[in-house]
Amino acid sequence: MEAPRLTTSLELLRWIGWAQRKAAEDWVRERELSFEQSFVLGYLGQNPGAIQRDIAEITRTSAASVSSLLQGLERRGLVERRTEPGNERSKRVFATPAGAELIAGFETAMADADATILAPLDDDERATLQTLLEKITAELPRPTR
Secondary structure, eight states: OOOOOOOOOHHHHHHHHHHHHHHHHHHHHTTTTTTTHHHHHHHHHTTTTTEEEHHHHTTTTTTHHHHHHHHHHTTTTTTEEEEEEEEEEEEEEEEHHHHHHHTTTTHHHHHHHHHHHHSSSSSHHHHHHHHHHHHTTTTTTTOOO
8 A cells, every 4th residue: 555645734743743642652552551641650750649530631531531531550660659748538649669660761752753753844944943933833822731
């Protein structure tokens, strides 16, 4: 089967986005994580002690879904939930050292993927591309969490 012919600028930009996403998915899959699990581990690395409600909000899922996701990560020893002193209903969630180690290197892997994607461009072309993309995105609505 022949690959589809991409003819517009936006089709080409979607292809680049696909290549980035594939690199991320491959990296995550190698660690036997789902995309959601890897996202939560990364979030906990940056926000240790988050409460489950915060995780549900940032992942735009239900509290029940977050609880199930965390149970799977707990069974693998990648996160732990700790009860808040004086408030037995509130639990803080932390990545364990094993969880932090498993997810370490994601940013480097994504930077490597970006470098591969941009490899055909010289420094001047990269600067031009950056300028053009900044111009295009300047008036677009900003993504929210």
